[in-house]
Amino acid sequence: MERDLIAESLHPDSGLSQTAQRVARFIHANRALALASSAADLAQRLGTSDATVIRSVQAMGFDSLSDLRRTLIASLSQVTTPASALCRTMEEVGPDLDDAVSAILRTNADAIHALQTSTTRAQVAAAVRHLHPCTRIAIFGIGPSGGLADYVCRVLNRNGRTSFVIGTTGRAFADDLVQLRPGDGVAVMAYGTLYREIAVLFQEATRLSLPIVLITDRISEDDVPPATVIVSAMRGKEAHVALHAATVAVMEAIAFALSIGHRDGTIEALDRLNQFRRDLERF
Numbered sequence: 001m002e003r004d005l006i007a008e009s010l011h012p013d014s015g016l017s018q019t020a021q022r023v024a025r026f027i028h029a030n031r032a033l034a035l036a037s038s039a040a041d042l043a044q045r046l047g048t049s050d051a052t053v054i055r056s057v058q059a060m061g062f063d064s065l066s067d068l069r070r071t072l073i074a075s076l077s078q079v080t081t082p083a084s085a086l087c088r089t090m091e092e093v094g095p096d097l098d099d100a101v102s103a104i105l106r107t108n109a110d111a112i113h114a115l116q117t118s119t120t121r122a123q124v125a126a127a128v129r130h131l132h133p134c135t136r137i138a139i140f141g142i143g144p145s146g147g148l149a150d151y152v153c154r155v156l157n158r159n160g161r162t163s164f165v166i167g168t169t170g171r172a173f174a175d176d177l178v179q180l181r182p183g184d185g186v187a188v189m190a191y192g193t194l195y196r197e198i199a200v201l202f203q204e205a206t207r208l209s210l211p212i213v214l215i216t217d218r219i220s221e222d223d224v225p226p227a228t229v230i231v232s233a234m235r236g237k238e239a240h241v242a243l244h245a246a247t248v249a250v251m252e253a254i255a256f257a258l259s260i261g262h263r264d265g266t267i268e269a270l271d272r273l274n275q276f277r278r279d280l281e282r283f
Contacts (some may be wrong), residue, residue: 005071006031007092008061014275016059022046027068029110029237032218035072039065044119085283089241108245111234115246123231124250127187127213128257130229134185134211137163137258140201145189148244152187152251159259160269166201173197177204185211187254191235194223202228215250 009024011017016024026046027034039050046053054065062068093103116119128173132136137156141149146167156163166176177200180186186205190198202225205212212228219234221228233250236243259266 009060020056020059030234031072086241111246124253127229130211131185132261135183137185138166140188141167155255160265180210187213189215191217
């Protein structure tokens with residue numbers, strides 16, 4: 001089996017400086033993003049310089065960024081299932097409980113840190129502006145993202161922004177699609193590659209001229225309808241167990257900003273919520 005110099009760089013005895021280890025952790029956790037990034041892009045996300053990124057890559061054992069990209073392409077070509085991702089994570093973390101907790105918290109912290117760039121802030125602001133005029137907002141999520149979609153809808157609805165979840169799979173998804181109508185907006189959480197439900201959703205949203213926001217780790221603008229606003233959010237380490245801290249942070253930022261942009265309606269809706277609670281307490 002070919003050595004994975006990126007993963008080896010994470011070992012405590014790798015001999016890398018703290019800065020180089022930080023670069024290595026980011027590349028390891030965000031392999032698809034790193035593959036599509038220049039040294040300048042990586043530097044901006046990490047809050048460092050191009051030269052530091054290049055020196056760190058060389059310290060990891062690569063001759064150049066091109067050499068790194070060849071390794072990234074090879075690693076991304078491997079098929080990953082939820083079971084293999086979990087096993088890979090467990091093997092890397094080891095059996096110690098404290099190490100496991102620390103590893104997951106560190107990965108989530110790195111994902112949140114990667115959001116704190118001017119690029120991501122601009123993406124989130126663009127998403128809010130895109131959805132703000134909509135009368136209703138459909139939130140799409142499948143699997144664990146479906147639970148996040150339900151949570152975001154609850155936040156939006158209690159703040160006076162009508163929203164609903166779509167995200168059943170197969171033929172049943174047709175029942176979700178018939179709910180869409182002109183004036184709606186669509187926020188989609190999708191990772192990896194496009195699948196049939198998203199393809200049909202994009203088709204219908206385009207037909208109805210609905211604003212689309214996509215939260216993703218690697219789906220590019222070439223694969224989505226024109227004018228789609230894409231917000232980049234990593235889902236843990238590449239080919240490892242999926243984590244959702246970055247997705248939650250992005251969706252909460254969008255929901256909060258939409259509420260701020262609809263301040264009077266938000267306050268009125270929360271007043272009604274409190275009144276209903278008082279009414280319920282009297283029974």
